[in-house]
Amino acid sequence: MSDTSLRLVWVYPDLLSTYGDQGNVLVVERRAQQRHIPVTRIDVRSDQPIPTSGDIYLIGGGEDRPQRLAAERLRRDGGLNRAVGNGAIVFSVCAGYQILGTEFINDLGHPEPGLGILDVRSVRNEGARHVGDIMGDIDERLGLPPLTGFENHQGNTVIGPGARPFARLRFGSGNGTGDGTEGAWCDTVFGTYAHGPVMARNPQIADMLLKLALDVHALPPVDEQWYEALRAERIAAATEASA
Amino acid sequence: MAGNTEPLSPRAKLAVTAGKAAAAVSRAAGRGSGSVIGGRVALKLDPELLGRLAGHLDVVLVSATNGKTTTTRLIAEALRAAGPVVSNALGANMPAGITSALAGGSDARYGVIEVDEKYLAGVARDVSPKAIALLNLSRDQLDRAGETRMLAEKWREGLAGTEAIVIANADDPLVAWAASSCPTVVWVAAGQEWKDDAWSCPSCGGVLQRHTEDWFCGECGFRRPQPTWALSGDYVIAPDGVAWPIQLQLPGRANKANAATSAAVAAVFGVAPKIALERMYAVQAVAGRYDVVSYLGRDLRLLLAKNPAGWLETFSLIDGPPAPVLLSVNARSADGTDTSWLWDVDYPRLAGHPIFVIGDRKLDLAVRLEVAGLQFRVCADVDEAVRSAPPGKIEVIANYTAFQDLRRAVGN
Structure with a gap:
């Protein structure tokens, strides 16, 4: 482990790696390596302390009970909150996104405090589960191409004044609040409901995290052939399904 | 009850006949084997048909995320040493498909039935099996099947107090937890390469500790049950300590595990490991797999x-x-x-x-x-x-x- 390498922290794979979101770690790692950026992946199990010196923290989706266990352990550990206080970058998906907020409804049906890193609050959607391909436009301040992903959740997430929607959907439920918003972000903390995994479908998000971590405005190009082909296919499929 | 040829009620007979007619129509229309549509029609006419059809059989149910169809086939081959077997060999493993398969088994003595994970508890209630084999549980089709631990919980609740002898994989913590509500369990050390759905204790949520093949929860003490059968390399070790070589035509570690579990099931039905295993060697392919x-x-x-x-x-x-x-x-x-x-x-x-x-x-x-x-x-x-x-x-x-x-x- 070199001092100068980028530290990529994968939070609680034992609890929050059920929906393929490990792919986000693999994509960020790969795209860093392709640019000859030294990167160290650190997997932190839920009985280990969260290191506070990471550059990028990734958190995935999980089932309802592991989500509660993860929230309890992250609150007790405090490392992720300290890391964000130090300016770390956090990108979270689904159950992980809800945990970053102020509160969510746990598997027992009770309100569970989140980490309060992102100004969102989640409740349980009483209707049908949100399942399927989604597509939309990412907040223009982030300068990213359209979002494509796959959602599979039962949450409705309300964004407070301290955060902004990550995207506005053309298709799909996203935050489930009926206003077309999907995910949320503030400074260096991001949350989304999109699996796929989201970085495989949107590698520019991985590059955005790398640029934030390295404090650069551009990265050398990499071969985008398969990513572009997949994006085009999924965006066309979502468009067709909704027509 | 085995061998008892108690006649079906007129209603059950009608249901079987109607189901066969629907299956024939479906086949004629080129829509597959017709086994599912046939079973669906029959079950609608007589909702208790499944239990009635199984009434004269000694039944073993087989469920898991992976290996159900192959293990069902291996057990069926083994039990044929003891008598005629009826089985849903093509993998139609929900109640309609099972009903249709059993409807063709009036002369059978044993029913070897693959059951979809989600339907196991219900089918177990309906057919009063003599044995239930539980192989493994892991993530699969999460967009429609729901959560993996919830499935384990359904098994645990649905099978609690069952009169069946449960043959379960001691190396899969989710299976071990599900089966530990059952009064009579034969534990098989069948292995499980995939571990990423069982890092937290199914019972209390603590982090599971793993040391070579052993596992336990440091918080609540839930731990790997002591197996009486074990897969060890190319051998299955029977409870008497005898190591039987496994010489399947089917490839891979997972199929050796399926054979070990099948040998334990066969023993419940009085078929000795040597005879059971030799019969399994005849299997070359299962529903096209490994062909x-x-x-x-x-x-x-x-x-x-x-x-x-x-x-x-x-x-x-x-x-x-x-x-x-x-x-x-x-x-x-x-x-x-x-x-x-x-x-x-x-x-x-x-x-x-x-x-x-x-x-x-x-x-x-x-x-x-x-x-x-x-x-x-x-x-x-x-x-x-x-x-x-x-x-x-x-x-x-x-x-x-x-x-x-x-x-x-x-x-x-």
Whole structure:
């Protein structure tokens, strides 16, 4: 482990790696390596302390009970909150996104405090589960191409004044609040409901995290052939399904 | 009760007849074997038909995420040593398909029934099985099947107090937890390569500690039950300590585990390991799986892998490099429509193999392989992929509907 390498922290794979979101770690790692950026992946199990010196923290989706266990352990550990206080970058998906907020409804049906890193609050959607391909436009301040992903959740997430929607959907439920918003972000903390995994479908998000971590405005190009082909296919499929 | 030929009630007879008629119509219309539609019609006419049809049988139910169909076949072969067997050998494993299979078994003494994980508790209530074999539980089709631990909980609640003898895998913490509500359990150390769905204790949520094959929860003390049967390399160790060699035609560690469990089930029915295992050796392929098919001058070995645990077991049985590998993935409703699970599959293990990619979702697979740093070729269809590979053997790995497409394409 070199001092100068980028530290990529994968939070609680034992609890929050059920929906393929490990792919986000693999994509960020790969795209860093392709640019000859030294990167160290650190997997932190839920009985280990969260290191506070990471550059990028990734958190995935999980089932309802592991989500509660993860929230309890992250609150007790405090490392992720300290890391964000130090300016770390956090990108979270689904159950992980809800945990970053102020509160969510746990598997027992009770309100569970989140980490309060992102100004969102989640409740349980009483209707049908949100399942399927989604597509939309990412907040223009982030300068990213359209979002494509796959959602599979039962949450409705309300964004407070301290955060902004990550995207506005053309298709799909996203935050489930009926206003077309999907995910949320503030400074260096991001949350989304999109699996796929989201970085495989949107590698520019991985590059955005790398640029934030390295404090650069551009990265050398990499071969985008398969990513572009997949994006085009999924965006066309979502468009067709909704027509 | 075995051998008792108590006649079916007039209503049950009518239901069976109507079901057979519907199946025949379905077959004539070219819509598959008709077993599911037939069963559905029959069950509608007589909701208790399943229990009635099983009344004269000694039944064993087989459930798991992976290996259900193969294990059902192995057990059926073993029990044929003791008497006629009826079985849903083609994998129609929900109540309608099971009903249809049993309707054809009036002369049978044993029923060997594969059951979809979600329906196990209900079918167990309906047919009062003599034995239930539980192999493994892991993530599969999360967009429609729901959560893995919830399935374990359904098993645990639905099977609590069952009179059946439960034969369960002690190496899968989710299975061990589910089965530990049952009064009589025969524990089999059948192994489980995939561990990523059981890092937290199914009972209390604590982090499971693992040391070689042992596992336990440091918080609540839940731990691996003491097995009486064990798979050990190429042998199954019976409770009396005798090691029986397993010489299957079916490849791979997972099938040795299936054979070990099947031997334990056979013993419950009075069939000795030697006889049970020898009968299992006759099985070459199961519903097309493991079949070797000649096509365009190559030998294609057809392997089904539907989820990360299944792919992991499959990678461990294929020939090493430079054997070419053809991968096909679909995401139709029977597969689950989310492809995110591809990222939980350890594709870097294919390094060194020439890789050919087809299927509805070949682009998802292409990105996955690109990120794994592998060389691969995306092909339009199976013909192009097979022609691109050198003559000789090709290992073909596909998920559910992709596997069916492939079998059709190569005339299997």
